[in-house]
Amino acid sequence: MESIVDVVALVAISVVGAALARRLGFVAPLVLLVAGLGLSYVPGLPEVHVEPELVLIGILPPLLYVAALQTSVPAFRRALRPILMLAIGLVLVTAFVIGIVVHLLLPAVPFAACVALGAIVAPPDAVSATAIARRVGLPRRTVTILEGESLLNDATALVLVRLSVAALAGSAVGLGPIAGEVALKAGGGVVIGLAAAWGAAKLHRRIEDSLLDDAVSLLTPFVVVIVAEELRASSVVAVVITGLYLGHRFAYLLSATSRLQMEAVWRLTNFLLEGVVFLLVGLQLRSLVEHIGVARSTTIAVSAAVVGTLILLRFAWMYPATYSFYLFPRVRAREAPPPITVPTVIAWAGMRGVVTLAAAQTLPVPGENGVPDYPRNLFIFVAFAVIVVTLLLQGTTLPWVAVRLRVQANTTTEDALAEAGVQYQAGRAALEALEANADGAPPTVVDRLRALVDSRSNNAWERLGNQQQETPSAAYGRLRREMINAERHVFKIARNEGRIPEEVLTRAQRDLDLEESQLRRSDD
Structure with missing residues (x-):
């Protein structure tokens, strides 16, 4: 019973913290982090200890999966070079540089343990980075790079942590075995991810019940992780590949009802x-x-050195990694180099989070399985210090940095113009389909459908017009919502008076709710 109460309390505090964050205009992870820091010192509260398996198996997979579902595969593919430079190159360099720095400060600590700490703090977090980047309004390519880095760097870091721990326990690990292990685990993750995506796609095609579609989608990341862990492949890569594949094809795999419900x-x-x-x-x-x-003093020195090295190293890596490829004429002919402000913002968006939290807990206990003595608790504290400092320092100042460097993207007009052009083409296709299948249909029905196509096309073009005045579509939405409220009120009164059963009210209210939600989505 106590565990159930604890879970309910955690969820309740999280909901209150998220609501407070929205009211204050802050990003929810920052507010919840501060709330947890404050609550940890409340007298009488029990100590909290999170098992690494809970995070690696229970929390990380669905977070990565939903992030992958929402990632644009074409945009991801176009930004693959900078993504790999950050997700693989920077993580490896960071792990070994941090390992060297910590070993210089603590020479008695085995170098393998120092590299393990470096790998733990190396990967930025997908949740915090993308949440803040989208809120700030960074250019889409920048957001894609941050999303892609956060999706793939976890695999590099977790594999390197395991290899470092193996070396710490006395297993001989050289550069060749490390490269082979990383390639084997990543390759296995890709194969398992594609196989899981293929199987899940087959299931979704056959399922006609939206509730079963939701159940399959919720189970998918956990099944993928369990299978990948059993086969000693990278579970992170497997989940990401599965999410990218399915997210790219959900428009063809799911019914409209399933897509709407699954999104919620x-x-x-x-x-x-x-x-x-x-x-x-x-x-x-x-x-x-x-x-x-x-x-x-040792704790403060090591924590400050690790945090400072992480921030400076990311800046030192970003500029050559961004511009060195433009020395090749073929790359310059294909794309123009970004202004220096873009890699600067990406360098500052290095917040750590859930992966660092989970990986830190996997550090072995000294004295067990041949592991030599090393300051395990200090390393775990340093990992948490990195999470707290980067979230509070970089997370709170990233919007200010983006504004000062003018890296924010106003894509409203560009998006509206693109939408209007495609909507015109879609309208033409819809009218052709209507004409091809209208034989025998009442003329009034055909006229209503033509008017619907014209209305959707006009709504798209209206977004390019004067935003100071109420457009016809906005007036339609405002008036239709008032009409829906009036209809809903009549149905409720009829139910209360016993003129219709509850089932009739539920059915009518569902139709009205769907229409109203569509009106609100159009307003957004």
Whole structure:
């Protein structure tokens, strides 16, 4: 019973924190992190300890899966070069540079343990980076790079953590075995991800019940992770590949009802998991501080050195990694180099989060399985310090940096123009389909359908017009919502008076709700 109460309390605090964040205009992970830090020092609250399997198996897969579902595969493919430079190159360099820095400060600690710490703090977080980037309004390519980096860097970091731990326990690990292990795990993850995506796509094609579609979608990331872990492949790569493939094809695999319902289910799941994980990060601070077992000066020095190295190294990597490829004429002919402000913003968007939290908990206990003595609690504290400092420092200042460097993208007009052009083509295709299948249909029905196509085309062009005045589509939406409220009120009165059963009210209200939700979506 106590565990159920704890879970309910965590979810409730996460919901309240997210609501407060929206009211104050902050990003929810930052508010929940601060809330957890404060609650960890409330007298009487029990210590919080998160098992790494809970994060790696229970929380990380659905977060990565939904992020992959929402990622544009064509945009991801176009930005693959900078994504791989960050997700693989920067993670490997960061792990070894941090390992060298920590080993210089703590020469008695085995170098393998220092590299393990470097791999733990190397990958930026998908949740915090993309949430803040979208809120700031960064250019789409920049957001795609941050999303792609956060989706793939976890696999590189987790594999390197495992190899470093194996070396710490006495297993000989050289450069060749490391490269082979990374390639084997990543390749296995790709194969498992594609196989899982193929199987899930087959199921979705056959399923006609939207509830079963939701159930299959919710189970998919967990099944993929379990299979990948059993086969010793990269579960992160497998989940990401599955999500990218299915997200790209959901328009053809699912019915309209399933897509609408699944979007709502995943939005709620993502909202709750994000809130709980960042709250847990803050709640563990007190127990970490109390069990470090190292002098405070050493703790501060190592934490400051790691955080400072992470920030500076990301800047040192971004500029040559961005512009070195433009030395090749073929690359310059294909695309223009970005202004220097773009890699600067990407360099500053290096917030750490859920993967660092989970990976830190996997550090082995000294004395077990041949692991030599090393300051495990200090390393876990440093990992948490990196999460807290980068989220609070970079997360809160990223909007200011983007505004100062003028990296924000106003794509409203561009999007409206593109939508209007495609909507015109779609309208032509719809009219051709109508003419080809209108034989025998009442003329009034055909006229209504033609008017509907014209209305949708006109709505798209209206977005390019004067935004200061109420457009015809906006007036339509406002008036239709008032009409829907009046219709809904009449049905409720009829139900209350016993003139219609509850089932009739439910059916009518569902139709009105769908229409109203579509009106609100058009307003957005």
